[in-house]
Amino acid sequence: MVSNAEQKQVATAAYGEGDASYRAAGGYEGLRQLCERFYFYMDTLPEAAGIRAMHKADLEDSTDRLTSFLSGWLGGPRLYREKYGQIIIPQAHRHLEIGTAERDAWLLCMRRALDDQPVAEDFKEYLMQQLYRPAEFSRNRD
Ligand code: HEM
Structure with missing residues (x-):
């Protein structure tokens, strides 16, 4: 008999393989x-105003860039590279002032957005854990 915790561990590990995460996210x-x-x-939460x-002003370009990036990052088609070229996330944010408050506001928007999606609960946890890393690496001040 496999415990819930063990099941979760197995499921979480699988999200890192191939395009499992891309599929769990619902594809494109x-x-x-x-x-x-x-x-x-980001447009409506007071915590995200900064x-x-x-x-x-127009967030369409940002929406396409983030969607394209996440596609490849989660093991799906490398749309960002195809459309916009190579990207290194911390470098792409070097010109911005990102401290812990900005990092946490970004992650809060993602948490809320993810909670609205019809995706597996353990995938939500996995994705938030994974996103913490590039968010933290983009931080360039306290
Ligand atoms: C840590 C907090 C973050 C903040 C405050 C932030 C903010 C921003 C801003 C303001 C831009 C637009 C830059 C510009 O037009 O000059 C941008 C671009 C972008 N961000 Fe973030 N970001 C954060 C974290 C992340 C993370 C964790 C990811 C990926 C997992 C990400 C992915 C991107 C991508 C793909 C672009 C488009 C870059 C380009 O094509 O030039 N960002 N970000």
Whole structure:
């Protein structure tokens, strides 16, 4: 008999293999919805006002760039590379002032967006854990 905790561990490990994460996210459509929701929260949550102000007024380009990036990052088609070229996340954010408050606001928008998606609960946890890393690496001040 496998305990719940063990089952969760097995499921979580599998998300790192091949395109398992991309599929768990609902493929391109799922990621597009996630990113639309992410920017909706960035646009409306008071906690995100500071990072919203770093972005352009029109969030369509940001939505496409983030969707494209996450597609490849989660093992699906490498859309960002195809459309925009190579990207290194911390370098792409070097010109921005990102401290813990900005990092946490970004992750909060993602948490809210993910909670609106019809995806597996253990995938939500996995994705938030995975996203913490690039968010933390993008931080360039306290
Ligand atoms: C830590 C908090 C973060 C903040 C405050 C932030 C903010 C921003 C801003 C303001 C831009 C637009 C830059 C510009 O137009 O000059 C941007 C671009 C982008 N961000 Fe973030 N970001 C954060 C974390 C992340 C993370 C964790 C990822 C990926 C998992 C990510 C992926 C991207 C991508 C793909 C772009 C487009 C870059 C480009 O094509 O030039 N960001 N970010």
